[in-house]
Amino acid sequence: MSIRVEHLTHIYDKGLPTEQIALEDINFAVEDGELLGVIGHTGSGKSTLLQHLNGLLKPDAGRVIVGDVDITALGVSMVEIRKRIGLVFQYPEYQLFEETVAKDVAFGPKNLGLSDSEIEERVREAIELVGLDYEEIRERSPFELSGGQKRRVAIAGVVAMRPEVLILDEPTAGLDPKAHHDVLDMVQEVHRRTGNIIILVSHNMADIARVSDKIIVIDSGHLVTTGTPREVFSQKELLRGVGLDLPPITEFTETLREKGMELPSTILDTREAALAIAKALREKRTKG
Amino acid sequence: MEKIIKVQNVSFAYSREEGSEPVKAIDGISFEIEAGSFTAIIGKNGSGKSTLAKNLNGLLLPTEGDILVADYNTKDDAHIWDVRQTAGMVFQNPDNQLVSAIVEDDVAFGPENLGVDPQEIRQRVDQALEAVNMGQFKNKAPHLLSGGQKQRIAIAGVVAMKPRCIIFDEPTAMLDPKGRKEIMAIIDELHREGITVVLITHFMEEAVRADRVMIMHEGKILLDGTPAEVFSQGALIKSVNLDVPPIVELADELRAVGISVPDEIITEEEMVAYVCQYE
């Protein structure tokens, strides 16, 4: 199942003096099973784009086709859309409300009208999938958990709806290093186990470089470029121009290259960088 | 050199429900902070760093031991306001620190509490807003600003109280990269102007800019030294679930493939210099 976004345009306050183009003529596709990274500065329109993908917003022009359903067409039921596409907002732990973790995670499946036994199964599955211990955590109050645990429970709440597409808006925002790693690992694990499309929005370029199959770059409502991590992060002038950084290790190796060192371009991970630098240094030594 | 903050055998326990053991968030630590220095305190959530921050300006009082701020004991009721005026604090959530619906009124809040003369408050507010580059926003409503801008207003509000020391409790945790850079630039500037900076953070690239780094773990101080001394202990740092700065990560990998990078190399500039001069 794939997603196609065609000529998507959204205008806030149309006709009023405060009219603003949030998105203009966005076109891209996500293939079955891909993990798509979305990057762009704050205010670039990323959040607006995400809300179109799960039907919360309707476009002024263009369409969004998920699988074989045009979710922007008239008459498409919200239930249908929610079954297919799950959206986890920023700081999702702020939406927790139930007395127990199990009840909170069950909220989504309940709204889908499933049977009690089906709901329980999904809740168990979702909680395990996000790396928490079902028996240990199910009766606890969500409000007494740690920040990282709350975050995972909130994500489980969406995963429990078994969406075919999972969209995560900055799932690691505000977390300490360990929780950050855990959540990122969890995203990869969910991707691996379900094989579904995952769309990940993040400001952390190292994370995006590490986990994405494909990346799209949004700037001021426009899609500026798309490609594999290596393709996108090789365009450093373009990225700088839209206020984005490269992953720290890439910044560093590019600085070395600018100073004349012979290194491959766009190195995305630390081990690769170490090997390339060691090689270049040894060659320099033998030459010199 | 004057020690502006003295922490003496401090422990802090949050009281729990009846019958259960109180949990010690801080467990018998002692250290002193020099006036004018820049100290970074790192630790994962639950390490006690936030609890420590709130003890430094008397929002919490130690269950054991004493904390002296410019020689005022935080437990001394009569001088608690002197403590808080000497050691200002900026918190993590930019929104939840702003009291007033108009920027300049919020910056004036602190000086107004101190009973400062109205004319002088006006001056201080204007200067503080200039210091954080937010002068042109003085009549705007805070809820229309970005996270980084709001945090700058919060800093201005503290600066207007003319503290000698500012404690920053994870000031960039909720900001995007742009906001983080803005705030770190202001913190650097304030430090240059002579304000003692205590920065609580879990971002390593922020901690490397400090004169001194302390790592907290389970209520105790695990490591305490210059950034070079502390970050060279990569294995220990990782064992307490913290990250090392990206360059230290690279240095480790380089050593693993036979390039003996010296321990002191922890910043990009240093690494670039080392690599370029490698023979």
Place this chain on the structure above:
Amino acid sequence: MIRDITLGQFYPGNSWVHKLDPRVKIIATLLFLIELFIVNDFLGFAIAAVVLGVIIAVSKVPLSFIVRGLKPILILLLFTFALNIFMINGEVLWSWGFLHITREGIRTAIFMAVRLILLIIGSSMLTLCTRPLSLTDGIERLLSPFKKIGLPAHEIAMMMTIALRFIPTLLDETDKIMKAQQARGADFESGSVIRRAKSLIPILVPLFVSAFRIAQDLAMAMEARCYRGGEHRTRMHEMKLKGRDYAAIVMQAVFLAIIIIEANFAPW
């Protein structure tokens, strides 16, 4: 959408009206509202409208801004209008089935509508030309004499300041929570009244939790900035009655007199 609430918003400016002491403005607004109810004919309203017009002109607040403040009550206006037009008995001018429009009905409808409009615009002028903190400071000062009988004037004013500051924040928060729960399939629109009321729990609980968290954080921040109640606090914006304030007080008195005279003695 939610940010569009012009009613109650401050429009920064340097006009004479902006610079008046907030206490003078608060009392002037209260008097104006009372005067609108003393008025019993259109001449009275005309006088009030002229005075209001002058104030608007002096304040330099754009008319479009002020008119926008009427949007929320447009429905109320139309409803009142319709009610009065059809319900008042008298000389019938037009009828259709059991609906009749009378001359008195038209007169009353216009009368009430004009009063409502002047009321809204009059009170809007207060909030448009007075910064929120000045407003609450003004209220605090006006209520201070009552501190002697135990009224916590400063605390009331501080609560109002904080409430005004956080209303937009809480509205944003509500919006975010609603969207998050909708993404999990929550439905706030369909079903019986009871069902819809229950569907609000996933919004209200997180909202309350958020509000408590904000309150805790804010309390800490206020203490860290040496807040210790109203004693010995100074204000950046001083409240001293100046020449223009006394002039305004005299003008208010004159206006009040004119209105009372017009209402009781003018031939109409």
